[in-house]
Amino acid sequence: MAAFALGGCSMDCAEESCLPAGTYVDPNDSLGAESAEICFDDDCLTMKAVDGDDDVFLGFNRDDWHEGRDFQLRITVFDAEGQVIDSLSEQRTMDSSRCGCGVLFYDWQDGRLHRTN
Numbered sequence: 001m002a003a004f005a006l007g008g009c010s011m012d013c014a015e016e017s018c019l020p021a022g023t024y025v026d027p028n029d030s031l032g033a034e035s036a037e038i039c040f041d042d043d044c045l046t047m048k049a050v051d052g053d054d055d056v057f058l059g060f061n062r063d064d065w066h067e068g069r070d071f072q073l074r075i076t077v078f079d080a081e082g083q084v085i086d087s088l089s090e091q092r093t094m095d096s097s098r099c100g101c102g103v104l105f106y107d108w109q110d111g112r113l114h115r116t117n
Contacts, residue, residue: 003025003026003033003106003107003108003113006038006103006104025047025048025049026049031077031079031085031108031111032079032080032085033049033077033078033079033085034048034049034078034079034080035047035048035049035077035078036049036075036076036077036078037074037075037076037078038073038074038075039072039073039074039075040071040072040073041071041072044074069093069094070091070092070093070094071091071092071094072089072090072091072092073088073089073090073091073092073104074087074088074089075087075088075089075106075113077113085111086111086112086113087113088106088113088115090115092104103117104117105117
């Protein structure tokens, strides 16, 4: 499982054609990630890290994906004391596949967040 998986579907998608809409945040035991603030443009939410694969796609749900949508994505990861472990900010353009699904994956490389797709 990735460090972060952000998923959503446009309104014209069949429910089974996309990953569950929502957000997964991996705690990564070696880094001690406790939570992450995830922002799409100025729409932000703080998510708790979830240890395990069951019911992990909860919380932040982008239900307005559409092909070619540009947005500023910002992810900031915190430890249990609220200290920043790492942050990443980038402009993304949403691709479309199998209707208008969007799934963004990020992973840890040497203690830093990196885009994997």
